[in-house]
Amino acid sequence: MRAGTLAEPWQSVIGELRRRGLRWTPRRRLVLEVLSEASGHVTGAEIVDRCRRLDAATVPSTVYRTLDVLEELGLVRHGHGADGREEYHVRPTDEHGHLHCEACGGRWELDASEVGEFMAHIERNRGFRVDLSHFTLVGRCPTCGGAPAWGAEAAAWISDR
Amino acid sequence: MRAGTLAEPWQSVIGELRRRGLRWTPRRRLVLEVLSEASGHVTGAEIVDRCRRLDAATVPSTVYRTLDVLEELGLVRHGHGADGREEYHVRPTDEHGHLHCEACGGRWELDASEVGEFMAHIERNRGFRVDLSHFTLVGRCPTCGGAPAWGAEAAAWISDR
DNA sequence: TGCGCTGTCGCAACGTGTTGCATCAGGCGA
DNA sequence: TCGCCTGATGCAACACGTTGCGACAGCGCA
Numbered sequence: 001m002r003a004g005t006l007a008e009p010w011q012s013v014i015g016e017l018r019r020r021g022l023r024w025t026p027r028r029r030l031v032l033e034v035l036s037e038a039s040g041h042v043t044g045a046e047i048v049d050r051c052r053r054l055d056a057a058t059v060p061s062t063v064y065r066t067l068d069v070l071e072e073l074g075l076v077r078h079g080h081g082a083d084g085r086e087e088y089h090v091r092p093t094d095e096h097g098h099l100h101c102e103a104c105g106g107r108w109e110l111d112a113s114e115v116g117e118f119m120a121h122i123e124r125n126r127g128f129r130v131d132l133s134h135f136t137l138v139g140r141c142p143t144c145g146g147a148p149a150w151g152a153e154a155a156a157w158i159s160d161r
Numbered sequence: 162m163r164a165g166t167l168a169e170p171w172q173s174v175i176g177e178l179r180r181r182g183l184r185w186t187p188r189r190r191l192v193l194e195v196l197s198e199a200s201g202h203v204t205g206a207e208i209v210d211r212c213r214r215l216d217a218a219t220v221p222s223t224v225y226r227t228l229d230v231l232e233e234l235g236l237v238r239h240g241h242g243a244d245g246r247e248e249y250h251v252r253p254t255d256e257h258g259h260l261h262c263e264a265c266g267g268r269w270e271l272d273a274s275e276v277g278e279f280m281a282h283i284e285r286n287r288g289f290r291v292d293l294s295h296f297t298l299v300g301r302c303p304t305c306g307g308a309p310a311w312g313a314e315a316a317a318w319i320s321d322r
Numbered sequence: 323t324g325c326g327c328t329g330t331c332g333c334a335a336c337g338t339g340t341t342g343c344a345t346c347a348g349g350c351g352a
Numbered sequence: 353t354c355g356c357c358t359g360a361t362g363c364a365a366c367a368c369g370t371t372g373c374g375a376c377a378g379c380g381c382a
Contacts, residue, residue, distance in 0.1 A: 061331085
């Protein structure tokens, strides 16, 4: 396996782990290596897969446990896509939410400036602090437009009570 | 099994199925029976479980397929909880979103009046039509309050780049 | 350097949901 | 009433993720 090619800020992870009494191990190094080459969004399965390509002996449970640890360190965040799958965001220094089109599967980022006011509104009215990185809106993009798949037509016949 | 105890509007489901060339079968009746006694939110696993209590021979794949069909008819909608599990809403005539506390697991409904303006804002700016029943905000409720689990502290050490 | 505490790993089993396929049966037309 | 077409079902296998547990090994300390 390659030698110390991890870029900053990944290096600081080692120190941070130690500071918390946690350990720096080959498996964690592997996961970090995969993450460092995958900024953006990756599903859990994808991460496991890439780890396996680097080391065929990789076991899923270890990867997921490592991701939990890294999330606690703030290095990654995870949410769930429209299909409910785990989805990891690497280095969420620029926290953001997502739009997910249920028709074409497309996704777009939603940055803090677009939702900040709404989040503040919810916090004022409900005292509820919204976590932006879990903020995923599902619906239809401009291209797929129109009514959602289940349709107003479907809703109509049932509304007769 | 009990005889024709399904209340309206469940009865109309039979006709609607036929209208679409689909069939009314004992299995579908079973699922509908479970749903009719479970207004609110139920996870897929819960529905399967309740079906099994009524008929031990129930098989998950059939239940999930039936739920898909019922969703197409507009009788149920599904979304994903904060843990990514399937979550069905029965008879979403009163469509709404959800708040989900990541600390205590509590959940609250978010009705259209609270988010309508924001949804309109997203549609104006992005042309994206948000599906309210998939609208789930994850964060911390007033009781669990404060910073989310991953903490500002955690974010701080990484922000050195 | 060597020891020991405790965090980490691999494994196996499980939970939830999906998919492909062969078979069964609802319901329409003759 | 009977037969046929096609949708529905059960089964088995799979995909993704989680959990419990015993064995292993990182790393602090003497």
